[in-house]
Amino acid sequence: MSHEKLPKTIVGVAISGPSSKYVVDTIVEAEQEGIPAVWLTSGGGSGDSLSVLAAAAARTSEILLGTSIMRIWSRHPVTTAEQVSTISSIAPGRFRLGLGSGINSTVERTFGVRFHSPMTHIREYMHIVRSLLHNGSVSFQGRYYTAHSELTGISDDVPVMSSALGPKSYEMAGKFADGAISWVTPHSYATGEALTILQESSNAAERPTPPLILHVALCVTDDMSEGKRGVRSRLGYFPTIPFYSNMFARAGFLNSAQLGWTDEMIESILVCGMECQASQQLDFLFATGASEILVSVVSDPGKHASISRSMRFVSDYYKKLNS
Template identity: 50%
Template sequence: MAQQRIGVQVTGPDSAAVLNGIVRAEAMGIPAAWLTTGGAGPDGLTVCAAAAALTERIMLGTSIVPTFPRHPVVMAQQAQVIASLAPGRFRLGVGPSGKAGTEAMFGVNHRAPLGHLGEYLRIARALLQEGSVDFDGRYYQAHGSIAAPVDIPVMASALGAKAFELCGALADGAISWVCPRIYLRDVGLPALRQGASGAGRD
């Protein structure tokens, strides 16, 4: 599928409003709709699954789903369902999210977010693309399989240079916010390319 350069962030007070926004975006010819999971809003992956059944063309993506409260095997299982309902139209974006909100809402220790994210990406991408995973790391253990692997892009959040570098090495792209274009040009993209080059990826 050709790279999409224009998309909208769809929000709403409830799931029905978000779904209606996605359907309207498709009717207007907008190529991509992105959903965020966090706070009191609806779960982005669940809404993407519902939207997949109500749309035909629009690309659906998450930007992002927080990783700390959701094991990567569970994340991959959910992503596989959406990808099967919307072939070629789903992009999974994940990330550790913010420390304060994560610890306050879920009571989990938001430690070593980059190390945690690196293991998360390895597990999720192996399971989605290869169909099985056997992984024993510092932060995660994962041993399982899914019946029908799918090769979908898995992206991760990035603000600092180290996070962009990790995305270049292990993800299919980086998702950022509150970053001036000059920062992305001078810091983010070079770090992304450095990570990809160091991992032998083009």
Template identity: 40%
Template sequence: MHIPTVSQTHPDSKSRALRERLGLLTYQTPPAEALATIVAAEAASVHQVWRTQGTPLWNSLTVLAAAATHTTTICLGTAIMPTYAHHPVALAQQALALASFAPNRLRLGIGPGNRQPIESSYGLTPSRPLAHLREYLTILRAALWTGHVEHHGSFYHTQATLPESAQVPILISALREKAFALAGELADGAIAWVCPPKYLLHTALPTMRASAERAGRPTPPLIAQVFVVLDSDPQSVRSAFRAQFDHGRFYGNQPEYAAMFTAAGFPVSPDGSWSDDLIDTLVISGNEATIASRLAELLSFGLDELLIMPLQSSDPTNLPRLTHLIGRL
């Protein structure tokens, strides 16, 4: 099946304003809170917001659909919708509905998700996740972009005609080299979660570029997630991170993440906890000027976009201040 691409949907990174390359993440917050955050972000001139999909928490596309009816310009993205929990045709149906509320504002991030919650919540055992993601992407692209899909593969047998089509960019989550290669070959971008910048620049990005070149297409954007907090005390920042993420043990105890951290030069402890160095490389902190400088620096190194996850803070002004900072850069 021929898969069209949207490689030219987003202009070359160098031609885009800094603000357009930054996205604010709403992380598993209740729908009403997320809606208020998104409305406030648009009012502050933030260019794009993203929503995670925790398992089995609120459906992110439904939350973004509500946000689409309360906003007019802000771009909306999922980071990510887990593939094993959603049939690709059903996800295309949801995406079409949202796209009708917010034309040209949706980017659909998909990925296998974390094995543990998928198994415990849905009773599913992810098998060959990269092959599954390739097939899923093929079906979803056809359904969304052409309005028709007929596919008989290893994981899905489906034939469906949808009421309309929409060229919604489809990005995939990526952690190790093979996933970044798949993004370079077929997807409209890669979303990297808790990956150290040096790993992305020295391993992920070259892999994507080589794969895209073999496929005869431009390299799609690499979007890197970073934690950000307005706090100039390194020890306070580390403590805040460890309090929010239980020392990072969830990710550190996932074999695929632990392997990535080791490859990046930041092996985790036997109990899965993160070192100070790993936290320091993933968290951007300081005052507004320091944070703005660091965000611009990361993008200047070669990353296309940054997905900003505000770290929880005892300061209630942290999120509003970060929102306004992103909107004015």
């Protein structure tokens, strides 16, 4: 997988909205504003992420498009590879696929499957998708997935990344993925223990260390408390999810399921302040090991001026670093 055509330093933005059309229009506006990359989550409220990004691919020409993440339970990996190949043909060199298991209670309720062995599921899923996209064919019999298929074209410019939360997921990403995508993770943990695991795992597999895509809550504002309110509003339930509470415990924040967001926990994932302060904080994250930053813009609910200010900052920061 070659990354030669990608910008040297990328700060992307997670996009969400009330409808697919709204999200596509927002992606078009983001490209016009100079934002280099956008990501769609599995719970952004905009419908199927691959379909939305296919529509966005047809209306844009430069912005990078990615999933962070697409839940593997929603379709067979051969179908995913076929859809991603289609998007890649519309937007060559611009699509990044992030895969993950999702949250067990949501997955079981939504898809009617038993959530178990997520690492094995993701590893097999990634193998099938990467083989099809990068080699054009696959013949695989795994524990959970079987695939014997070919694609008419090769999309070896599409990195296949995985979500990363705990040690096992970073170890797996180091061995098999084209990138590790964090989410609502304390920055010191992600660029410390987690990055070390990623590096050691890839070294053991004798492959280059895949990039660490570091998730950051961002609020560019004169009111420092707005960022904390924004995190509680937009990301409020994450500390109560068992996968996340276990991760927070490893990062030094105990009993998050009972306590919810403390100010210290919020500060561990938040970049907040005026433009010069936010710029210094992002510089530090890149210096300490982040390969790329994935921003969730947070603000007081409905405060559109703050959202616009943060989006302008992302564009200006990217232009400054890559000028």
